[in-house]
Amino acid sequence: MGYLSDILKDEYGNLEVREVYSSRLGDTEVEIVEVSSGAEKFIAMFQSIPMKEGIYKWSLIITSAHNTRTIKGMDDLDGIKLALRSSVDAMIKGIKGE
Numbered sequence: 001m002g003y004l005s006d007i008l009k010d011e012y013g014n015l016e017v018r019e020v021y022s023s024r025l026g027d028t029e030v031e032i033v034e035v036s037s038g039a040e041k042f043i044a045m046f047q048s049i050p051m052k053e054g055i056y057k058w059s060l061i062i063t064s065a066h067n068t069r070t071i072k073g074m075d076d077l078d079g080i081k082l083a084l085r086s087s088v089d090a091m092i093k094g095i096k097g098e
Contacts, residue, residue, distance in 0.1 A: 002031035004046040004060075007084050012092075035088075040064065040095040044088075048080070056080060062087055067094040 002022045009017055014037065021032040030047045042064035048056045051074065058080055059072035069087050073079070 002029065002033075002046070003048065003080075004031045004044060004084065005033055007081060008033065008035060008088065011085055012088065015092075037092055037095055042091055042095065046084075060084060060087060062091050064091060064095055067091060 002019070005017050005019050005022075008015055016036040018034045018036075019031070020034055020043075021030070023030050028047055028049045030045070032043065032045045035042050035044060042062055044060065044062045046058070046060050048058040051057050054076050055074060056077070057072075057074045060070070060083070062069045069091060071083060071087055073083060075083065
């Protein structure tokens, strides 16, 4: 499993995560997962490229029937984890109608 799958499984025990695609294209790691929360689902695509000294250039696209979020940045692994968690939390709230 890839980085996004691992984060989702570690941080959100109530989500079912199914890896759709995972590959390395040169230095770029690409991962697409389908995430279920009850009857609702969303798709997430995450990609990262190592830049230097533990810093990664990354992007995340999350799409559900109700919403799409796109974010990108250049961070270390802790910064990426925080951004992923924030976006997934927002997507889950959107699915639940909060």
